[in-house]
Amino acid sequence: MTPRHSIRFSRSRIACACALLVLSACGSGSPEAEDAAPDPAASSALTVETAQAVAAQGVPLARVPGQVTLPPEARVAVTAPFPGAAVRVFVIEGQAVARGAPLALVRAAEPVTIGADIARARAEVGLAQARAARMHQLASEGIIAQARADEAEAALVQARATLSEAQRMAAMSGTGADGMMTLRAPISGRVAHVGVETGGGVDGMNAPFVIEAAGPFHVDLQLPPRLAAQVRPGMAVEALLPALDGGEPLTIGGQIISVAPSIDPQTRSVMAKASISAAPGLVAGQNLMVSITSAGEGRGVSVPSRAVTRINGADHVFVRDGADYVPRPVTVVANSGGTAVISEGLEAGETIATSSIAELKSAAAE
Structure with missing residues (x-):
């Protein structure tokens, strides 16, 4: 059946079932049957306890x-500034890390080249400073034109810029003189991805680590x-x-x-x-x-959780209609602590079944 059919399970049917049990016991003709006590399970299975739906305010929408x-901002990729090989990996997936914690130690060849570039840039800066000082002195004595001193000053500025760029690259990679660089966690959180193994290659295009922020x-x-x-x-x-x-x-x-x-x-x-x-x-x-x-005061009713059952994939309660119990579809918006909150399908004051739900469902399916 579907929830729309109102198939009824009435008290008269319960009375008939009880009468049949009594007649069957009386008609057996044996003393054992006459002295036998009634089956408690059979009687309790036919008992339907009830409760009334209680009005509730602040019902969820x-x-x-x-x-x-x-x-989207919770995931941060950790990349290597230079390609190299992973010498040591310090973390595993799922591990909690603090900001700045080491993730891996990588050896790269390019940082060694950068170290040499820094040394050359420092030498060029020293040479440009000496030349600029000499040119300024000669220009002040009138031996050369002031334009040549200005050219020497511009060459000094360029040499300093080259040195600064090389130093910035070295600082960004965190490398030492031997080309070793340490990849560190940029945020606190958990390691969501480890894409490198000890001895494996690391490049600047793929992220060997991904950190998920705790928040x-x-x-x-x-x-x-x-x-x-x-x-x-x-x-x-x-x-x-x-x-x-x-x-x-x-x-x-x-x-x-x-x-x-x-x-x-x-x-x-x-x-x-x-x-x-x-x-x-x-x-x-x-x-x-x-x-x-909802922003306003939502209204609905609350009932015992045991009164709610699933029929054909939808929530239902059995509502008393005179001597009958009728399955009715309802919308349950909360169900915890033994109480179910219903926003649609049931009104305050209506009486519902809270026991023998399986028997009621069986009868409704006939």
Whole structure:
């Protein structure tokens, strides 16, 4: 059956079942049958406990699935300024590192050349200084034209610029005189990727290391089209993280940061993105449910969690209608601590079944 069919499980059917049990016991004709006690399991299976839906305020607007992702600025690639070979690798994937921590020791040939360039540039600077001083003296005595002294001064400036560039390249690579350079973590976080092994090659085109910053996460949400106009940036969200080691589920707060302007043709939903705080056990790629809270006072009802069941992939409750219990589809926006919050499908004061749900589902399927 589908949720739209109102198949009823009535108290009269329960009474008939009880009468059949009694007649069967009386008609056996044996003393053992007459003295036998009634089966408690059979009686309890037919007992339906009930509860009333209670009005609730501040009900979330919706509960939608989401996938945890990293903010674009959370990943930083570490590259080598010069190609070389990895002499030592200090970290592994998943390891926590602090800013400035060494990642690998690399030997490169180009830094040795840069060291020689620095030595030559220093010699050229000394020579240009001496020549510029002599030319200025000769120009002041009128032996040569002032233009020649100016040319010598310009040559000195150029030599100093060449030396400064070579020194800056050496400082950027962090290399020593033997060509050894240390690659370091630019931020604190965890090593997400190690793309080099000891003895392997390192070049300036590919990043041998990627560091993920420890901080807030993003959650990609899929909104039904009917919610696209209601969800706006700035709305509060709550992500429910499953319990760890048998503990209580953890609720993580955050807010909507963007909503797509159109429907995704593949999922037929509107994509939105929320930002949530970091929490133990929360990792990129994880799937979880996210409740979105509207700016106003959302209204709905709360019921015991055990009253909610799944029928044909949708949440239902069994609502009492006179002597009958009718399955009704509902929209559950929160379910924790033994209480389910329903935003649509049920009104405050209605009576619902909280036990014998399996029997009610079985009867509804007949």
